[in-house]
Amino acid sequence: MPKNCNFIEKLREVGLRPTKQRVKMCEVLYNREKTFHFTINDLVKLLSEKMNQKISLATVYNTVHAFEKKGYLKEISINSDKSYFDTNTSLHHHFYDEDTHELIDCDENDIDPVNIKKNITGKKINSVEVLVKVASDNQNQK
Amino acid sequence: MPKNCNFIEKLREVGLRPTKQRVKMCEVLYNREKTFHFTINDLVKLLSEKMNQKISLATVYNTVHAFEKKGYLKEISINSDKSYFDTNTSLHHHFYDEDTHELIDCDENDIDPVNIKKNITGKKINSVEVLVKVASDNQNQK
């Protein structure tokens, strides 16, 4: 998804009707500096509280999944209680803060390419992703 | 958990009463050659069909979580629909077969140590895990 606005164009490009719900969701998701990692509930809350936009839960689910299918969002598995989504759809690694339950993106400089020596006959590698779990370091408290 | 039997001893060691349900579950989980990756439902089915042991769903949930807390099982996140557990509680990497939805353990020889250059102040790294997704290679079909 683009940097700034014209979400209407962008939606149309992939064959999604630019309804006002979809445009509002784009604004919330993509008008921001950094990658956004969220649950459906986070998103519903944001829409309703910050944006004053009441969108039915079913629509939020439908739209998030439509965006996922079109490559505007990526689902990530860090917790099996609920689904997390990521506005950064490129293949990338994550730090997961076990204290705050926040996800942080890595870029190419943060982790060296992973060297995989195993190979499964008849299968090809589709993705390689690293999850680094961190927590507050209670070692250095003088 | 041990290679063969005497689960009664082992359970007692960590302060879990060796009830017949718990011992049966140990047998199903640990009397096997390789690591076992499973969902609660897989386990309930195994117990009931293969072992002819009807254990209440609530007990299976309770016991799996008790085992997890005691370090006999590890929870892994690959899919957000349901929880997966792993009898291999060591820190290890996985291949995930997107066709069969099977998990395969890696050992130290399969993937080189991951070199992490990013560091978050005040936080220490608790774990680093790699997930390699594979699928059938439809390239080489002469």
Next chain:
DNA sequence: CAACAGTTTAGAATTATTATAATGTAGATT
């Protein structure tokens, strides 16, 4: 063999997610 704490159980409750079906609307057709 008590007595008690911990355990199992059926079933209800909760939470996340998906399905249904009626109503609304974007965009094309006249």
Next chain:
DNA sequence: AATCTACATTATAATAATTCTAAACTGTTG
């Protein structure tokens, strides 16, 4: 602009995974 139609939104019901509850049961200790 009025009409049409496919697709979208919505409230609500249904389903699925998980957790809670409270009563009955059982392993252990004395």
